[in-house]
Amino acid sequence: MVEICCIGAGYVGGPTMAVIAYKCPSVEVVVVDISKPRITAWNSEQLPIYEPGLEDVVKKCRGKNLFFSTEIEKHVAKADIIFVSVNTPTKTQGLGAGKAADLTYWETAARLIADVSKSAKIVVEKSTVPVKTAEAIEKILTHNSKGISFQILSNPEFLAEGTAIDDLFNPDRVLIGGRETPDGMKAVKALKDIYAHWVPEERIICTNLWSAELSKLAANAFLAQRISSVNAMSALCEATGADVSEVSNAVGKDTRIGPKFLNSSVGFGGSCFQKDILNLVYICECNGLPQVANYWKQVIKVNDYQKTRFVNRVVSSMFNTIANKKIAILGFSFKKDTGDTRETPAIDVCRGLLGDNAQLSIYDPQVPERQIRDDLSKRKLDWEHPGHASSVSFSAPEQVSVVTDAYQATKGAHAICILTEWDEFRSLNFQRIYDSMPNPAYIFDGRNIVDVEKLRKIGFVVYSIGVTE
Numbered sequence: 001m002v003e004i005c006c007i008g009a010g011y012v013g014g015p016t017m018a019v020i021a022y023k024c025p026s027v028e029v030v031v032v033d034i035s036k037p038r039i040t041a042w043n044s045e046q047l048p049i050y051e052p053g054l055e056d057v058v059k060k061c062r063g064k065n066l067f068f069s070t071e072i073e074k075h076v077a078k079a080d081i082i083f084v085s086v087n088t089p090t091k092t093q094g095l096g097a098g099k100a101a102d103l104t105y106w107e108t109a110a111r112l113i114a115d116v117s118k119s120a121k122i123v124v125e126k127s128t129v130p131v132k133t134a135e136a137i138e139k140i141l142t143h144n145s146k147g148i149s150f151q152i153l154s155n156p157e158f159l160a161e162g163t164a165i166d167d168l169f170n171p172d173r174v175l176i177g178g179r180e181t182p183d184g185m186k187a188v189k190a191l192k193d194i195y196a197h198w199v200p201e202e203r204i205i206c207t208n209l210w211s212a213e214l215s216k217l218a219a220n221a222f223l224a225q226r227i228s229s230v231n232a233m234s235a236l237c238e239a240t241g242a243d244v245s246e247v248s249n250a251v252g253k254d255t256r257i258g259p260k261f262l263n264s265s266v267g268f269g270g271s272c273f274q275k276d277i278l279n280l281v282y283i284c285e286c287n288g289l290p291q292v293a294n295y296w297k298q299v300i301k302v303n304d305y306q307k308t309r310f311v312n313r314v315v316s317s318m319f320n321t322i323a324n325k326k327i328a329i330l331g332f333s334f335k336k337d338t339g340d341t342r343e344t345p346a347i348d349v350c351r352g353l354l355g356d357n358a359q360l361s362i363y364d365p366q367v368p369e370r371q372i373r374d375d376l377s378k379r380k381l382d383w384e385h386p387g388h389a390s391s392v393s394f395s396a397p398e399q400v401s402v403v404t405d406a407y408q409a410t411k412g413a414h415a416i417c418i419l420t421e422w423d424e425f426r427s428l429n430f431q432r433i434y435d436s437m438p439n440p441a442y443i444f445d446g447r448n449i450v451d452v453e454k455l456r457k458i459g460f461v462v463y464s465i466g467v468t469e
Helices: 013-023 036-042 054-061 072-078 104-116 133-143 164-169 182-195 209-240 244-252 273-286 290-317 345-355 369-377 406-410 430-435 452-458
Strands: 003-007 028-032 066-069 081-084 121-125 150-154 174-178 204-208 326-330 359-363 400-402 415-418 442-445 461-464
Touching: 003 013, 003 072, 013 028, 013 054, 013 066, 013 081, 013 164, 028 036, 028 072, 036 066, 054 164, 066 072, 072 104, 081 104, 081 182, 104 121, 104 133, 121 133, 121 182, 133 150, 133 209, 150 182, 150 209, 174 182, 174 209, 182 204, 204 209, 209 244, 209 273, 209 290, 273 290, 290 345, 290 415, 290 442, 290 461, 326 345, 326 406, 345 359, 345 369, 359 406, 369 400, 406 430, 430 452, 452 461
Parallel strands: 003 028, 003 081, 028 066, 081 121, 121 150, 174 204, 326 359, 326 415, 359 400, 415 442, 442 461
Antiparallel strands: 150 174
């Protein structure tokens, strides 16, 4: 029986290992983490992350060939294949602060693997890491190997939160990068055989290590670039009288471009896009490619600009003052069908509104109040000027209320900002909402999901992204 151990029970490690266990009944999979509360949650009825379909998969395998444990050393020592799926946040201080990936957790994991291993291991990079990380990990493992053989593979994840289980069941591709040596090719085959239980062979792509590492950063950069491109167009549409949804539709009909990731919005978020682009920028700078670095920086600058534009539009539309006005925030996660708030546009939008002394009433169906308050109170690193964190940190809890439904959030509000495209926001009783709001009643649709004409007939003043009012 092949034994797999995954270090890291987060958004990537948990779902990925659950699906491997589900699809490979003859493989024993153990997910380990230093966080006892997290492992306890994985072993409970209330999983630590929300992802459609995840609960069913976990419950079918847990206790059979899928296990969650804090006994890291024991399970690492036993495993044949070790996935490392630890956090690689952006560095906040020192060399590369604001851009480079912080590999502290990765190095700790590598040293632990070297310390406890008594047999040959295949070590798989699952976290998103900079190009050449495998080289550094190899050095740590070989210098501490006590004669044990380690093979490093890169197997980046291409999951989209909200559809992660579908993405794992039916991936566009599985990418495996390894050394082009006999032992390296053997390790690649061993991992390929795991995925071949359910992934067609033509979708399993094998490359060298560096191509696999860079492909993940490149994929996220290309996706984020599309969002910033259409958001840049939305500003031009508002200035010229064009409609960004019509422009996107026309552009997306070109088969060379395609329709995906062409929806204009308040901006992109999530754990990967900004982090990976900044990482790419840093790698370009380190390799003497400032023009390439500046090109990718613009993707993030346009994203920041879009969030600022949204806040400015709210303030200017409401007679240039929102002081002490109640504003309902519908949606806080960075997109629908996830509770993840990392780099969500809602943080910057809310901070911008709070900076103008608005009173916010926030509702999100999946994000708990504690998380919302934590996100708003954290000091934010300025990626362009990493020497100092953003001075805007929320310290007036009385300015924010977090409520349990959309009607409570909107009651008595002067304006509504839709910041996440949750399906339930499309089917709200807007007549009921309008009747509970003072006039003029504003809706600022940051996701372009509402029926504008219908809402205007009710009496709302509606602002959408990329449309002239």
